[in-house]
Amino acid sequence: MSRPILGAVAAALVSIAGNTTADEIRNPLIESQTWSDLRADVTGDRDLLPGESLFTLDAPFRAHDAATVPIRIVQTDASAERITELSLIVDENPAPIAATFTFGELMGRIDLETRVRVNAYSNVRALATTEDGRTFMTGRFVKASGGCSAPASKDPQVAIDTMGQMKLRHMSGLTAQSGARIEAKLMIRHPNFSGLQRDQVTLLTIPAHFVDEIEVRQGDDLLFRMTGGISISEDPTFQFSYTDNGAETVHVRATDTNGGIFEATFRKAAVDG
Template structure:
């Protein structure tokens, strides 16, 4: 009988957490053959709430035996298309069912694509400064797969929602390389005017190819080495909003729509690092 899977220690840093989960040091999950996606995908009649062998493995590695609330009682919702025309940029939206308050808030989110070579697309560390823990981004989905979000509340509860997405080729589609000189440029946008002392929506985009290592260079006929945004730390007026630990399952030019609560004029700021240990920053004055 194989040894039981140990739950993930909560005190680890983002990078330590990912390495612990993979069990292969600092290598990406794509290098761990025991969790490679099975050929052929899941049957087309798979339901959005169904389980998969990949998810069962990931659940044990990340959460151990902790209970996870699903269904109508879950405090998080995931919105994703059933069919996506382009697997390299599948839009997903995470909707939290409770506000961020000091008494109870979402402190961590995991975004996963079961059958991707690197299933753990993102881990978000949140604070009450988010105001409302709703996020939007775009994912690479390599084959028919469940996409899942697991939300961890400040009281330790885990809540999950999932969707089954029918698309393919997301990890092998080559990115746009027309403007390599812009790599690392980090841009904030506000879709509307800020609302003081209330959740305000903002977008942050990092210009970056987010190469997966599975894309073929049509000229050299060799695989393009993986090269992707690894972390984004967003703050406002010096107060942390969220930290994102990312992998190449996030699409090219990673973009996150999020909320923050401005308590007065200040500066939105993002600190970014990529897999080549390059560091970038972006900022926007608000108010």
């Protein structure tokens, strides 16, 4: 490549970087008429406190794939009350409440990541309720579109044939002693059809069929319970941290909207990872 061309490319890159605003880097929540209309149905008369001092929500400003937008929630204030419940909301989605979570004590300070569909440029927000009953909110603005109607990444028949298969990978912290913090990743095979997608051969709409409940227990102790909707991505995935209570197994139970029940028990010492 000639020097003039290299110079032009470099100048263009500098120009792009120079035009990137602080808001695009931070992608904070923006004013939303949709949220103004929706809020009462979601929160009732609860006061919402600013959540930035309690926890963070990380999301890309421009999503690489609107059907699998990564969202990570991290409780940053170790001295604050424990987060017991969390609602994940995508303002502009047809069904805005992507998921609600209930956390057991062993989750401790929340560190949870999942993937959602984003149907149009939208705020993605989290409402976290602490043990003392207060509710905090923070979020990010995400530029993505078409996530709820995006075609499935797998052949529908293959997706149905493998539906309900699970994998739990312990990524760090697994020791012989209880009390350690463990990082794990749960993956569930499921097409999570949104009801807005079309069969790429027949062009007929694929009926909604998605995971609506997940419960994860370490021995008898609840880690988390999720109630989900169409906004959780295909093949639901959850990366999370929890405290080892000494139990030898982690049990996962999931149900879907067609009455499917999927269960698996994983021995900690024999988990892939």
